[in-house]
Structure formats: C-alpha cells, structure tokens
Amino acid sequence: MSDRQTNADVILIGAGIMSATLGSLLKELVPDWKITVFESLASAGEESSNEWNNAGTGHSSLCELNYTVEKPDGTMDINKAIKVNEEFQVSKQFWSYLVNSNLIRNPRDFIVPVPHMSFVQGEKDVTFLKKRFEALSRNPLFAGMEYSDDPAKLAEWIPLMMKDRDVNKPIAATRSTAGTDVNFGALTRMLFNHLKSKNVELKYKHHVEDLKRTSGGLWEVKVKDLAGGGTERHTAKFVFIGGGGGSLHLLQKSGIPEGKGIGGFPVSGLFMVCQKPEIVSKHHAKVYGQAPVGAPPMSVPHLDTRLIEGKESLLFGPFAGFSPKFLKTGSMMDLITSVKPHNLFTMLAAGVKNASLTTYLIKQVMLSKEQRMQELRQFIPDANSEDWDLLVAGQRVQIIKDTAAGKGTLQFGTEVISAGDGSIAALLGASPGASTAVSVMLEVMERCFPQHMKEWEPKIKEMIPSYGVKLLEHPELIREIQTTTSRTLGISGELHLVQ
Numbered sequence: 001m002s003d004r005q006t007n008a009d010v011i012l013i014g015a016g017i018m019s020a021t022l023g024s025l026l027k028e029l030v031p032d033w034k035i036t037v038f039e040s041l042a043s044a045g046e047e048s049s050n051e052w053n054n055a056g057t058g059h060s061s062l063c064e065l066n067y068t069v070e071k072p073d074g075t076m077d078i079n080k081a082i083k084v085n086e087e088f089q090v091s092k093q094f095w096s097y098l099v100n101s102n103l104i105r106n107p108r109d110f111i112v113p114v115p116h117m118s119f120v121q122g123e124k125d126v127t128f129l130k131k132r133f134e135a136l137s138r139n140p141l142f143a144g145m146e147y148s149d150d151p152a153k154l155a156e157w158i159p160l161m162m163k164d165r166d167v168n169k170p171i172a173a174t175r176s177t178a179g180t181d182v183n184f185g186a187l188t189r190m191l192f193n194h195l196k197s198k199n200v201e202l203k204y205k206h207h208v209e210d211l212k213r214t215s216g217g218l219w220e221v222k223v224k225d226l227a228g229g230g231t232e233r234h235t236a237k238f239v240f241i242g243g244g245g246g247s248l249h250l251l252q253k254s255g256i257p258e259g260k261g262i263g264g265f266p267v268s269g270l271f272m273v274c275q276k277p278e279i280v281s282k283h284h285a286k287v288y289g290q291a292p293v294g295a296p297p298m299s300v301p302h303l304d305t306r307l308i309e310g311k312e313s314l315l316f317g318p319f320a321g322f323s324p325k326f327l328k329t330g331s332m333m334d335l336i337t338s339v340k341p342h343n344l345f346t347m348l349a350a351g352v353k354n355a356s357l358t359t360y361l362i363k364q365v366m367l368s369k370e371q372r373m374q375e376l377r378q379f380i381p382d383a384n385s386e387d388w389d390l391l392v393a394g395q396r397v398q399i400i401k402d403t404a405a406g407k408g409t410l411q412f413g414t415e416v417i418s419a420g421d422g423s424i425a426a427l428l429g430a431s432p433g434a435s436t437a438v439s440v441m442l443e444v445m446e447r448c449f450p451q452h453m454k455e456w457e458p459k460i461k462e463m464i465p466s467y468g469v470k471l472l473e474h475p476e477l478i479r480e481i482q483t484t485t486s487r488t489l490g491i492s493g494e495l496h497l498v499q
C-alpha cells in the first residue's frame with residue numbers, strides 16, 4: 001500500500017468528454033484551482049467518447065426523428081428538438097472560444113460540416129416527415145432545412161442510397177447543410193492536452209475504487225495505481241464523477257441519498273463500417289431513418305459519413321445489443337453488482353415492464369451479418385456484404401428510476417445527480433450525449449457552485465454569449481451565433497473531401 005496522499009480543489013473521475021469539458025470550463029474561470037484527474041485506462045477518450053465508439057453526430061435535431069413527436073391531435077411537438085439544438089449551439093460557442101483563444105488549434109481536427117438528413121419510406125412516415133419539416137422549418141433554429149419527395153432530387157442528395165431503389169412507393173427526405181460530424185475522441189484528447197499545459201494533474205491507469213466523506217467535509221477518493229501497484233488516497237473539496245458507464249457504481253459508493261433508488265440498464269452498440277473509397281466517395285451525409293417498432297430510441301438506424309484521422313468512411317447502425325458490462329472495458333458483473341437493496345424493487349419493476357425491450361436486444365445480438373446487411377439494404381439497396389465489416393462501439397447505460405410515469409421507468413436522457421451541498425456530482429445516462437457536454441457541465445456548475453456563479457457570469461458570457469438566454473426568444477442572436485461559430489469552426493460550407 002502506497003501512502004501517497006494529495007489534496008485538490010477538484011477531482012475529476014474519468015477522462016472522457018464530460019470531465020474534459022468541466023475541467024476546461026473551470027480552468028478558464030478559476031485558473032488557480034488545483035484539479036486532478038483519475039482515469040483507469042492508459043489515455044484519454046478511450047471509452048464512449050472515442051471516435052470509433054460513438055456515431056460522432058453533432059446532435060442538433062436536424063435529422064433525428066425521435067426528437068419530434070406527433071401529438072394525438074396531429075400537430076408536431078418540437079420542444080425536445082429545440083432544446084437539443086440550443087444545447088448544441090452552446091457547445092459550438094464554447095469550442096469557438098477555445099479556438100479563438102488558441103487553447104485548441106485546428107477545429108477541422110474535430111469538427112467538419114456534413115449534411116444532416118432524415119430519410120423515410122411509406123405513406124405514413126412520409127406524412128410524418130412532411131409535418132416535421134413544416135413545424136421545424138418555420139423555426140429560426142432550423143432555417144435552411146429542405147424537403148423533397150422527388151426521386152431525382154433525392155438522387156442528387158444521396159446517390160448511393162437511390163441507386164437501384166424502388167421508387168414506386170412513397171419516399172422523402174429532409175436535408176440541412178448546418179449538420180456536423182464531430183470527432184469527440186480527438187476533441188477530448190485536445191482538451192486534456194490543453195489541461196495538462198495548465199498544470200492539471202492527469203493520472204492515467206489510476207482506477208477509483210471508493211470514495212467517502214472525511215470528518216472535515218472533504219471527499220476522500222481511494223485510487224488503485226494499476227501500473228505501479230498500491231493504493232493511494234486523495235482528497236478534494238469537489239468531486240465530479242465523469243466515469244461514463246462507470247459512474248453509477250461510483251455514485252452508489254459515495255452513499256449520497258440523491259443516488260439511492262437509481263439503477264442502470266446497459267445497451268451495447270455495433271456499427272457496420274465501409275472504408276472502400278469507391279463506395280465512400282458516393283455518399284456525403286448523415287442520414288437518419290425511423291426506428292423499427294419496439295426498438296429503443298438510441299437504435300435509430302443511420303448511414304453516416306465520418307471523417308477520422310483525415311480519412312472518410314461510412315458507418316451504418318447502431319445495432320443495439322445486450323451485454324451486462326457498463327463500460328466497453330467493464331466487467332460481466334457490472335449489472336449484477338449495481339443492484340442494491342435501495343434499487344432492487346425499481347430494477348425488478350423495470351425488468352417486468354421492459355421484457356419486450358430485453359427480447360428485442362437479445363434478438364439484435366443474435367443477428368447474423370447477412371441479417372444486418374438486409375437492414376443496411378434499406379439504406380443502400382445494392383450493398384455488398386464483402387464491403388462492410390462489423391465494429392463494436394461503446395456501451396450506453398440507461399437510467400432506471402421511479403418517476404411519475406411509474407416504478408422502474410427506463411430513461412433515455414442524461415441526468416446530473418448532485419449532493420444537496422454541491423460537493424459531489426455524477427453524470428448518468430448517455431443521450432443526446434457528448435454533443436450537449438457544455439450545457440450539461442454548466443448545469444453541474446450551477447448546482448455545485450451557486451456561490452460563485454454571479455462572479456463567474458461575465459467570463460461565462462464571454463465564452464458563451466448566449467449563456468442564460470433562450471435563443472429562440474432572440475432570433476438575431478441565433479443568426480449572429482451561427483455565423484460566428486460556423487466561421488471559427490470552419491463549418492459554414494459543405495466540405496469536399498479528397499480521398
């Protein structure tokens with residue numbers, strides 16, 4: 001046992017996009033605070049934030065059909081779409097601030113413009129898409145969105161998807177050139193490099209095993225040094241649990257009452273990937289379809305252009321699946337060990353209610369490659385099995401808790417859980433995920449540092465001009481922000497990639 005002990009102002013557990021974002025915000029606001037990061041793996045951004053473990057969509061509701069819901073009276077509820085879009089505008093402002101301040105260098109290394117499209121087939125879905133388009137395109141956040149049900153126009157937008165397609169049944173698509181592909185892994189690494197240069201202590205291969213309050217009101221974190229062996233103890237005034245799928249276990253270990261009664265349900269993801277230049281060059285968009293009946297919202301199928309390390313590829317999926325692990329590098333015991341006396345009945349209720357989801361996930365796991373190809377052929381009718389490989393993506397742990405909707409309700413969003421005194425916070429859930437990291441970390445700060453927010457507000461507004469303002473109520477600000485962030489991040493026009 002090592003007797004190494006340190007004292008910090010802030011401990012960040014996990015080196016994913018969430019800790020990277022919180023650390024970067026805090027370093028700008030209070031440069032003197034001592035921040036220490038503990039990460040089990042050998043480097044930053046290796047779990048869900050890694051570029052190959054997520055779809056890299058800059059979620060802003062330009063293409064994701066599940067963010068708009070048709071109400072019983074036939075009108076379209078676009079509230080969630082507006083919220084997600086506004087949150088992405090916040091992320092883009094903070095990233096622009098970092099670029100303008102030379103804190104991160106070339107934005108093209110983590111964000112590129114890729115049109116976002118929704119594509120549907122059949123009368124019912126075409127009617128839904130038209131209504132969605134009419135509701136969104138009137139809104140300044142979604143200005144510039146186009147709609148077409150003309151096969152010739154669609155062939156211009158998505159030639160690979162239209163080749164050999166039966167155009168006798170109704171088809172339609174919407175398209176927005178404001179869409180982006182974001183390499184969250186690269187962004188995470190850039191942010192941690194920046195934090196390292198600002199004397200943030202980054203401790204890789206350091207696994208947090210336990211955390212408890214000290215009699216002096218600090219948090220003591222027990223850390224296993226996976227490389228050198230031995231156990232260390234470190235204290236801090238504030239701890240952020242940014243462990244991704246690992247957060248639930250750590251929250252439970254903290255013992256805070258706010259963490260009681262919450263469970264987690266892991267859903268794994270799998271993509272098919274094509275890297276053949278002659279196919280990849282024929283598609284340039286992120287095209288989202290409708291989720292199959294009974295499928296959870298995170299398994300909406302989409303065909304995406306990705307740019308990773310300067311090379312374009314196509315990703316199709318995600319296929320959902322079931323694995324009891326909470327992290328891709330987690331343990332088969334994760335699900336079982338997350339069941340505690342305080343969440344047992346919540347978990348049992350969720351198990352009974354979601355039996356059909358479990359069956360769906362198990363069926364997804366059992367799919368053969370040829371069955372997956374059949375799903376892909378809904379998008380690319382002449383897709384050839386030899387051109388596509390399987391890629392295991394990250395794990396998403398969905399929150400289970402008792403809500404007004406009933407005991408053991410499965411949630412598909414993200415949620416900040418914090419102690420009443422603001423000394424510790426954890427982020428649970430995974431969607432809309434990395435795209436909304438800046439808004440979610442601002443929420444952590446508002447909850448945990450209310451005494452500092454007034455003093456910090458001018459600097460926050462310098463970094464994020466729309467902070468504290470509902471963008472929709474200020475259309476002129478929307479235009480200004482979209483123009484300036486697009487220019488700074490280099491996402492104002494379509495990117496034409498050279499293979």
Ligand SMILES: Cc1cc2nc3c(=O)[nH]c(=O)nc-3n(C[C@H](O)[C@H](O)[C@H](O)COP(=O)(O)OP(=O)(O)OC[C@H]3O[C@@H](n4cnc5c(N)ncnc54)[C@H](O)[C@@H]3O)c2cc1C
Nearest residue numbers: 014016017018040048049055057208244246269394433435
């Ligand atoms: C299949 C899939 C597709 C997705 N697509 C998108 C998308 O298109 N757009 C989008 O915005 N989001 C997407 N997401 C969600 C997004 O990837 C996540 O929301 C985001 O990466 C979570 O970041 P994080 O920092 O919370 O977690 P992570 O990136 O998982 O980082 C957590 C870190 O904590 C470490 N850790 C865990 N426990 C411990 C411990 N005890 N001690 C020390 N370290 C620990 C882990 O090793 C890991 O490095 C997707 C996710 C998946 C799985």
